[in-house]
Amino acid sequence: MCGIVGLHLRNPELYPRLGELLTGMLCEMQDRGADSAGVAVYGDPRWSPAGSVAVSFVPDAASTALTSGTSAHEAAATLTAALGSPVEVVDAGPTLVAHAVASPTTAGASDVVALRAAVVASYPEALVTGFGDDVAVLKGVGHPRDLATAFGLEQAQGWQGVGHTRMATESAVTAGGCHPYAVGPDQCLVHNGSFSNHASIRRDLRAKGVAFDSENDTEVGARFVADRLEAGYDVETALKELLVTFDGFYTLLVSNSRSFAVVRDAIACKPAIIAETDDWVAMASEYRALVGLPGVAAARIYEPEPERIYAWTR
Amino acid sequence: MDALSTETIDSETVGTETVGTARELDLATTPLRSLNGLLHGREVEGHAPLADEPVVIRNPRGAHSVAAGLDRPLQVTIDGHVGYYAAGMNQRADVVIEGNAGVGVAENMMSGSVVVKGNASQSAGATAHGGLLVVEGDAAARCGISMKGVDIVVGGSIGHMSAFMAQAGRLVVRGDAGEALGDSIYEARLYVRGTVASLGADCVSKEMRAEHLEELATLLKAAGFEDDDPASYTRYGSARSLYHFHVDNASAY
Numbered sequence: 001m002c003g004i005v006g007l008h009l010r011n012p013e014l015y016p017r018l019g020e021l022l023t024g025m026l027c028e029m030q031d032r033g034a035d036s037a038g039v040a041v042y043g044d045p046r047w048s049p050a051g052s053v054a055v056s057f058v059p060d061a062a063s064t065a066l067t068s069g070t071s072a073h074e075a076a077a078t079l080t081a082a083l084g085s086p087v088e089v090v091d092a093g094p095t096l097v098a099h100a101v102a103s104p105t106t107a108g109a110s111d112v113v114a115l116r117a118a119v120v121a122s123y124p125e126a127l128v129t130g131f132g133d134d135v136a137v138l139k140g141v142g143h144p145r146d147l148a149t150a151f152g153l154e155q156a157q158g159w160q161g162v163g164h165t166r167m168a169t170e171s172a173v174t175a176g177g178c179h180p181y182a183v184g185p186d187q188c189l190v191h192n193g194s195f196s197n198h199a200s201i202r203r204d205l206r207a208k209g210v211a212f213d214s215e216n217d218t219e220v221g222a223r224f225v226a227d228r229l230e231a232g233y234d235v236e237t238a239l240k241e242l243l244v245t246f247d248g249f250y251t252l253l254v255s256n257s258r259s260f261a262v263v264r265d266a267i268a269c270k271p272a273i274i275a276e277t278d279d280w281v282a283m284a285s286e287y288r289a290l291v292g293l294p295g296v297a298a299a300r301i302y303e304p305e306p307e308r309i310y311a312w313t314r
Numbered sequence: 315m316d317a318l319s320t321e322t323i324d325s326e327t328v329g330t331e332t333v334g335t336a337r338e339l340d341l342a343t344t345p346l347r348s349l350n351g352l353l354h355g356r357e358v359e360g361h362a363p364l365a366d367e368p369v370v371i372r373n374p375r376g377a378h379s380v381a382a383g384l385d386r387p388l389q390v391t392i393d394g395h396v397g398y399y400a401a402g403m404n405q406r407a408d409v410v411i412e413g414n415a416g417v418g419v420a421e422n423m424m425s426g427s428v429v430v431k432g433n434a435s436q437s438a439g440a441t442a443h444g445g446l447l448v449v450e451g452d453a454a455a456r457c458g459i460s461m462k463g464v465d466i467v468v469g470g471s472i473g474h475m476s477a478f479m480a481q482a483g484r485l486v487v488r489g490d491a492g493e494a495l496g497d498s499i500y501e502a503r504l505y506v507r508g509t510v511a512s513l514g515a516d517c518v519s520k521e522m523r524a525e526h527l528e529e530l531a532t533l534l535k536a537a538g539f540e541d542d543d544p545a546s547y548t549r550y551g552s553a554r555s556l557y558h559f560h561v562d563n564a565s566a567y
Contacts, residue, residue, distance in 0.1 A: 268455055268474070271417060271435065287395050287416060288376030301395075301414060303435055303454050306474065 002179075002192040003029025003165040003285045004272070006253045007293075008260040008312055011279035012159075014294070015043070019156025023148045024292040025284060026163040030144040032192075032285055033167035037147045038139035038178040040130060040188040042257060043158030046090050047097040047136035053112040054099040054130075055119050056092075056137045056182075058175040061127035061213075064141040066150040068096050070123075082118035093150025094140030094175065095129055102133065112185060127176050127213060132186030134158075134257045139178035159314065160260060162253055164190040170198075176214040181222030183213075184229055186257040191218040192285055193249035193270040201245060221246060225254060239263050239309050251304075253283055261311035268306035275299040281312050335367055336391075342373035346380065353384055353407075376416065381409050384426070401428045404445060420447045423464055436473065439466045442483070448537040455492065458485045461502055467537035477504055478514065486533050488542065496550055500557075504550040505530050507542070515566050516556040520549045 005025035009015060022039060030037075041047065048054035059070040072091040079087035079098050090097045098119060102111045116131050130137025138151040144165045148154065164179035171177045180188040195201075198217040201224060206212070210223050221242065228238035235254060239261060242252075251270040254261045262283050264272055275282045275290050277299045282290050290296050304310050339349050344361070349371065351357075352364045368389040374380050378397040381390050384407035392400070395413035405424040414432035423442040430438075433451035440456065442464030449457075449466070455473035458466050463482040471489030478494070480502035490508035497514020503526070504517075513519075522530075522545065530544040556563055 269436070273435075286376060286397060287414065288397055291375040301433075303433070306455070 001032045001167045003032030003289070004190050004192050004251060004253050004283070005029055005289050006162040006255065006260060006283040008160045008281040009279070010281070014279055015159055016157050018158045018161050019153050021293060022156070022161040022163055023154045025289045026148055026165065027145045028289040029165045029285055033165040034143050035168050035173045036141045036166045036178045037144040037164060038137065038180050039151065039153060039161060039163040040135055040137045040180045040182060040255065041156045041158050042134045042160040044136055044156045047092065048099055048134050051102055052099040053102045053115055053133055054097055054136055055112065055115045055128060056095050056097045056130040057119050057123065057126045057128045058095050058139060059123050059126050061125060061176050062174060063094065064174070066093055066140060066142055066146060068094055070096060072096060078122045079118050082122045083115060087115065092136070092138050092152055093147065095138040095151070097136045129175070130182030130188065132257065135182060135186045135188060137180055137182040137188060139175045141173055141175060160255060162188060162190055162255055170194055171214055171216040177216050179218055181219050183219070183222045184226030187226055187229065188255050189218065189222040189225060190253045191221060192251045193265070195221060195246050195250065196248040197246065221252065235259050235261050236309050236311055243307055251285070259311055259313045261309060262304050263309050264304055264306050266306050272304050273301065274304055274310065275301045336370045337364060337367050338370045338372060340372040341375065341377055346377055350379070350382060353381055353388065353390065355386060395432070404428060423447065439464050446536060452489070461485065465533055467533055467539065469539065471508065477502055484529065484533055486530065488539060498556060499552045501552065505547040506550065507547045513550065516553050517550055518553040520551050522547065522549050
């Protein structure tokens with residue numbers, strides 16, 4: 001089944017409440033999937049401070065514990081040595097978030113590549129869950145409410161967050177099978193449904209040299225979008241191509257630092273609801289996930305139509 | 315020739331206003347099972363039994379299965395948005411939802427009425443055998459899927475695959491219909507005022523005869539849309555070419 005939530009804040013006065021609001025949304029959707037969960041948070045000052053690059057990782061991808069099993073302090077020392085410049089690591093339950101100061105000249109692009117390489121070299125068993133200038137991506141196996149507590153999600157701040165509660169159908173219940181799939185810089189994708197032709201698309205992408213972390217169908221969707229974005233497409237064009245390439249059932253929420261987009265397949269049997277106010281745009285699998293949002297009673301509430309791309313840009 | 319239903323609709327039972335003696339039940343403080351137990355006429359610990367007084371349900375907050383499975387003449391008003399299967403399997407009760415409804419509102423309704431003041435999500439009135447479902451706003455995909463005798467009146471438009479395999483009953487749409495309306499339809503009658511994006515297999519437009527105009531006028535009046543001109547609607551129904559398998563039709567299935 002799976003549950004999706006997303007919140008894109010328009011009013012900066014709400015940024016300090018992002019984690020609190022996202023926690024409420026995520027936990028309301030735990031009935032739709034309680035084997036694992038994940039969130040992506042854009043702009044949290046602990047995880048991805050302004051002027052830094054951040055890489056989120058689960059040190060042991062096979063672990064199902066609510067803790068990473070690795071000391072953040074030791075990880076910081078290890079990564080500082082590997083990178084050759086200071087790295088800070090924040091403990092977020094099963095996930096660790098490493099960040100390092102971005103050099104002003106490169107606008108962060110090469111810094112995030114270097115930090116990611118340092119993580120992969122130092123922790124060969126790790127799953128990199130997300131990377132970029134602004135995003136922290138936290139994943140784990142367990143009950144969504146327990147995970148939200150383990151992540152420290154309630155204290156998170158920022159301008160945008162997405163979350164997913166999983167009921168596994170297509171691959172193992174591990175951190176690697178958790179959404180969001182964040183496979184390009186500051187990108188992230190969550191999915192309710194299943195892709196039926198993911199194996200052939202995976203084969204095509206592998207032939208182009210794309211590497212995969214899991215056997216999960218959604219990862220193929222995320223890698224496809226990342227591949228198109230890297231080729232210079234904008235999010236809407238990439239999703240239009242996804243619509244004609246992927247078979248199956250899906251409601252997708254696709255985000256990056258600047259944008260937030262929702263798309264459903266032609267049959268549209270996987271639920272979705274969107275609510276908008278002057279202060280925020282929110283999307284969820286069900287309306288009940290939105291009831292705690294400030295001003296929801298006056299929100300414009302609608303169901304996204306099939307095969308139509310809804311996108312908002314900051 | 316179509317066999318017109320002989321059932322009549324009691325317009326007075328629809329959208330009845332609750333009077334001052336209504337019993338208020340708050341879902342913020344009452345568990346859903348307790349609430350539905352009271353509505354079913356069962357004894358629920360900590361609550362006075364519910365006789366036949368009108369009921370107002372506060373704080374539904376998108377909960378699933380609110381007022382599902384009712385089987386007595388009760389007036390129930392739900393003050394807000396509801397989740398899945400609201401008023402599902404309804405018999406004899408008259409339920410008004412003062413907001414939007416999630417998936418499967420009034421699914422498998424047998425009798426009574428359900429009025430949604432806002433919009434309804436997919437599969438509204440699915441498989442329903444009787445009663446009247448009114449959606450004052452829009453209804454999403456698969457409205458009236460496999461309907462078996464229910465009357466559905468939608469104030470706005472409906473989504474794709476509506477009235478799929480509809481067997482009996484009437485579906486009235488004051489706005490437009492999405493793709494594949496009435497695919498594989500049996501004997502339900504569909505009345506659409508606006509445009510139809512496309513018709514499903516074996517669904518065709520049909521002549522509006524006097525009995526259809528009369529039937530439609532009755533349905534519109536029951537739903538509170540009596541000012542509409544029935545002649546501005548088009549009737550759709552089954553071409554009856556797919557009832558029995560014939561090899562020449564194989565490509566149409």
